[in-house]
Structures are given as structure tokens and as C-alpha cells.
């Protein structure tokens with residue numbers, strides 16, 4: 468999924484000053500502790516062919532989607548309902564048995 472660049476500033480190659488384009492980061496780049504603060508760029512000039520990491524101006528923090536928490540809660544709710552139904556059925560069965568046996 469292509470990410471929107473948060474900084475509209477035109478980035479320049481540190482070697483030749485030509486424009487750069489975003490490229491996909493390597494797995495090694497993503498392992499950095501501050502990986503979110505960096506973007507990998509490649510120089511548009513074929514003769515230069517510079518490629519490297521440039522820092523993004525704003526540190527963008529990716530918020531974890533709340534959907535996962537809601538899903539977990541819904542799953543827990545379903546389990547609770549199932550448990551209550553099971554307990555209710557078992558209890559009902561015991562009561563019926565006691566009635567049948569005349570206890």
C-alpha cells in the first residue's frame with residue numbers, strides 16, 4: 468500500500484542535488500529503532516544513482532487500529548454467552564432430573 472508522504476517538501480539528492488523518488492525500504496531499514504522517522508530515496512539522475520535514507524521532518528506515529536480491540540471484546544462476549552448457555556442448560560437438566568426422580 469503506498470503511503471502518502473507527510474512532507475510535501477521536495478527532497479534533494481545529497482550528492483548531486485537532483486530530485487529523488489521514494490523507494491521501498493529494505494528489511495534492514497525497518498529494523499531500525501526509529502525506522503518510522505526515515506524514508507529510503509533514490510536519486511532520479513541515472514549518472515549519480517545515489518540511494519539512501521532521509522529523515523522525515525515530522526515523526527509520524529502509526530496509531531494501532533481500535534478494530535482489533537473491539538473484535539477481541541466481541542469474541543469474549545460470545546464466549547461468555549456460550550458459557551452461560553451451557554451452564555443454564557446443565558442446570559436446567561439437573562433440575563429436570565430432580566423433578567423426574569421426585570427429589
Ligand SMILES: [Zn+2]
Nearest residue numbers: 480483510515
Ligand atoms: Zn544524485
